[in-house]
Amino acid sequence: MKSAVENISPSRVKITVEMPFADLQPSLDSAYARIGAQVNIPGFRKGKIPTRIIDQRVGRGAVLEEAVNDAIPSGLAQALIENEIVQLGRPEVDVTTLDEEAGLVFTAELDVRPEFALPKFSELKVVVDNAEVTADQVEEQLTGLRGRFGALIEVSRAAKDGDVLLVNLSGDHDGQEVEELAATAFSYELGSDDMVPGFDDAVRGAKADEVRHFLFTPAAGQWTDKAITVEVTVTAVRERELPAADDQFAQLASEFDTIGELREDVRTRLGRVRLIEQAYQARYLTHDALMEAVKIDLPERTIQDEIDSHFDDGHGDDAHRTEFETNTRSSLKSRLILDKIAETEDLQVNDAELSQWLVQEAQRYNMAPDQFADQLVQSGQVQGAVSEVRRAKALAHVLESVAVVDKSGNKIDLESVLRGDQSDEDFDTEFDADSDEENFEADE
DSSP states (O other): OOEEEEEEEEEEEEEEEEEEEGHHHHHHHHEEEEEHHHOOOOOOTTTTHHHHHHHTOHHHHHHHHHHHHHHHHHHHHHHHTTTTBBSSSSOEEEEHHHHHHHHTEEEEEEBOOOOOOOOOGGGGGEEEOOOOOHHHHHHHHHHHHHTTEEEEEEEEEOTTTTTTEEEEEEEEEEEEEOGOEEEEEEEETSSOOOOSSTTTHHHHHOOEEEEEEEOOOSSSSSTTOOOOOOOOEEEEEEEEOOOOHHHHHHHHHHOOSSSHHHHHHHHHHHHHHHHHHHHHHHHHHHHHHHHHHHHOOOOOOHHHHHHHTTTEEEEOOOOHHHHHHHHHHHHHHHHHHHHHHHHHHTOOOOOHHHHHHHHHHHHHTOOOOHHHHHHHHTTTTTTHHHHHHHHHHHOOOOOOHHHEEEEHHHHHHHHHHHTSSSSSHHHHHHHHOOOOOTTOOOOO
């Protein structure tokens, strides 16, 4: 087999593939077998029909067409490998020659990964927020800890944020009860915004035994876009009575003897959290720095095909279309960059890393890991999962070389920050595989 490549643009090529007729023999054999198993010819059993009979009854042309349809994908795949081309879009194939002397000649025009240069990772610099812990933040954490040891005292005043209400709840739409909104003796902290939209505003200021109503229109589910009248009966208003922040409380709530020691421990723990936040902020910013530093001529046909496919049902307005196109371009560019880094640095995904990713993703979808893995296999998305983990490893690899400083100019040692009390193995598994929130690639 011979192949030739013509560059149409930096991200699109035309490949001409020439296959001797002898190379088509495996595809011809497969074509005869498939056709022979499908047709009924008197005097012959299915699958036992001679090829000359199939040529007479079905036609040699139909067999050749079947064989060509089988041979083109494998021939194109081989040509891509030989020419070190990474395919992106769906190919437009044209058969120019097909006969037993000249063989098969076809052309395929398709979008490919363009050539582009990667920056020197050590020359990238990102600036993260300072890892400062304020006295107010320490007191906020301490107050939360005191709340866990506090008592709930009923009061006769109007409810305010921070109070814990006891309520009965019901929903109604045109006389029909909404079971999803039925609750009795439900405990709720006002101001937490954990209920349906409008709930907190409706009951704020209510006293015990007072009934409040508000309208709620669900955006999803059985009652989508239907106005539901919600009735809330406040049966009790309770405020938290917190224990004093003293040495006695420190001994009750911790292993420390004094409140000063407990405060210092809270500050230390918050400091570690801030350092971890710095590290993950550095990860996001490193991705942004890569996106800014790398210039790529994106394949317009592939982008347009994805946009057309997304909007083929007619949904969405111009603003939605513009947003989707922007995200599509960003996601594609990110995939191209991270894939090239992974290839250049020869980064591989081992079984442990893939298993860790499966466990994390399964938790996101409230599924058992085995069930999630089975779905990946059935949908043919295992390679996509491997690619996600590999791209996350590529970004983590770049982060090892990037200069990270805080807004005060202090250099951040991510290695010591993130490893902390964790083992190397725990850190690598967590940090390399945790890419789902960022969604640097949009395989879906």
